[in-house]
Amino acid sequence: MSTPEEIARLLSRVALRDRAAFDVLYGHVSAKLFGVCLRLLRDRQESEDALQEVFVKVWHKADRYAASGASPMPWLIAIARNHAIDRLRARRPAGSEIGEAEWVVDDAPTPESSAVQRSERRRIDDCLDRLQDERAAAVRGAYLDGDSYEILAERFAVPLNTMRTWLRRSLIKLRECLEE
Amino acid sequence: MSNGDDNDLTVPETGDDALAAEYVLGVLPFAERAAAAARVEVDPAFARRVAGWERRLSPFDDETAPVAPPPALKSALDRRLFGEAQKPAGWWRSLALWRPLAIASLAACALLAGMLANEIATRPPESVARLVVQLEAPDSPVKMLALFEPGSSAVRLSAVSGTPDSGRDFELWLIEGDNPPASLGVLPPSGAATLDIPESLQASFAAGATLAISVEPAGGSPTGQPTGPVVAAGQLRAI
Numbered sequence: 001m002s003t004p005e006e007i008a009r010l011l012s013r014v015a016l017r018d019r020a021a022f023d024v025l026y027g028h029v030s031a032k033l034f035g036v037c038l039r040l041l042r043d044r045q046e047s048e049d050a051l052q053e054v055f056v057k058v059w060h061k062a063d064r065y066a067a068s069g070a071s072p073m074p075w076l077i078a079i080a081r082n083h084a085i086d087r088l089r090a091r092r093p094a095g096s097e098i099g100e101a102e103w104v105v106d107d108a109p110t111p112e113s114s115a116v117q118r119s120e121r122r123r124i125d126d127c128l129d130r131l132q133d134e135r136a137a138a139v140r141g142a143y144l145d146g147d148s149y150e151i152l153a154e155r156f157a158v159p160l161n162t163m164r165t166w167l168r169r170s171l172i173k174l175r176e177c178l179e180e
Numbered sequence: 181m182s183n184g185d186d187n188d189l190t191v192p193e194t195g196d197d198a199l200a201a202e203y204v205l206g207v208l209p210f211a212e213r214a215a216a217a218a219r220v221e222v223d224p225a226f227a228r229r230v231a232g233w234e235r236r237l238s239p240f241d242d243e244t245a246p247v248a249p250p251p252a253l254k255s256a257l258d259r260r261l262f263g264e265a266q267k268p269a270g271w272w273r274s275l276a277l278w279r280p281l282a283i284a285s286l287a288a289c290a291l292l293a294g295m296l297a298n299e300i301a302t303r304p305p306e307s308v309a310r311l312v313v314q315l316e317a318p319d320s321p322v323k324m325l326a327l328f329e330p331g332s333s334a335v336r337l338s339a340v341s342g343t344p345d346s347g348r349d350f351e352l353w354l355i356e357g358d359n360p361p362a363s364l365g366v367l368p369p370s371g372a373a374t375l376d377i378p379e380s381l382q383a384s385f386a387a388g389a390t391l392a393i394s395v396e397p398a399g400g401s402p403t404g405q406p407t408g409p410v411v412a413a414g415q416l417r418a419i
Contacts, residue, residue, distance in 0.1 A: 015405070016406055038247055143237050144240055
């Protein structure tokens with residue numbers, strides 16, 4: 001697995017329209033970004049279409065990366081998540097889409113996690129532990145599986161507005177905890 | 181904040197931040213999501229909140245397993261982005277950032293090349309090979325010539341054509357191997373320039389290294405890396 005420094009360097013070369021760097025970047029990060037699309041969209045063909053769109057965006061937006069001050073993988077994953085979630089929200093509302101897809105196999109941290117990533121993960125888990133169980137599950141499910149407010153409200157059997165109130169307060173508490 | 185009051189959502193400070201968090205989580209319905217996405221583009225303060233949440237929630241990413249995409253996807257992507265699937269001979273040939281413009285500058289370019297060649301020919305014979313590069317890109321109005329003499333501490337540039345838009349500057353970059361682009365400085369608005377090269381970079385001036393010109397905010401890139409489009413590039417070659 002490539003280091004954040006390598007990915008950052010490749011992105012700054014892609015910003016210079018360096019196609020060789022784009023190819024190398026694709027080799028390093030396409031599997032992760034495809035995994036993100038699959039997990040959110042749960043449809044292989046749509047995920048392939050989405051991944052192509054994501055890399056078109058990466059090619060055109062790479063010049064914004066340097067100015068963003070972001071870490072490279074979160075920046076790339078945000079592009080993939082945003083695009084996949086845009087597709088999800090553009091679909092007709094359908095709670096029946098919930099269900100585990102066979103290729104989403106791994107809920108455990110993947111081996112490439114660095115020590116820094118593991119410690120950040122422990123921190124967010126500790127903060128989630130301070131929330132009520134179902135609120136923590138809602139935050140996690142929304143981020144990882146793309147659950148909408150409608151789906152979450154249905155799952156937790158609460159009105160939509162109550163769900164929104166819960167989640168907003170949970171997020172603010174999470175932020176306060178992470179910034180302690 | 182009291183624990184029992186579920187209506188307390190409109191504290192101004194948390195309102196925007198909660199919206200940014202909802203946007204990053206992805207829970208918003210389509211219309212609200214589209215409005216938030218548009219706001220990211222025009223409201224830097226909101227964009228920073230969104231970036232903050234992207235960073236805060238990114239530790240969850242390690243739960244998503246990588247899955248290799250089918251190999252045909254990359255070829256389709258290349259066809260879509262570049263019109264063909266095979267790699268070009270050099271990346272500067274794939275620069276296509278400007279609408280087609282007249283190439284009237286070619287004559288001027290040849291003239292300057294001749295002047296440079298003449299100047300080079302009159303140098304003392306003991307000098308080692310000099311490096312020249314013609315910086316250009318297909319359909320870009322910007323063309324420049326650059327000359328570097330090993331042992332010297334400056335690169336000389338002659339603008340053939342192209343000037344930055346008002347409020348923008350051209351910045352020159354050296355790219356060697358896999359290293360990140362190194363700034364050689366902002367080009368003055370006049371047609372010719374001599375830029376001093378930091379000692380740490382002089383050894384990097386070698387045949388095969390690339391010089392590139394990007395469009396930057398006035399005064400140059402605020403980040404130390406190129407932030408705007410590249411309008412001309414070329415590889416140094418020895419003559």
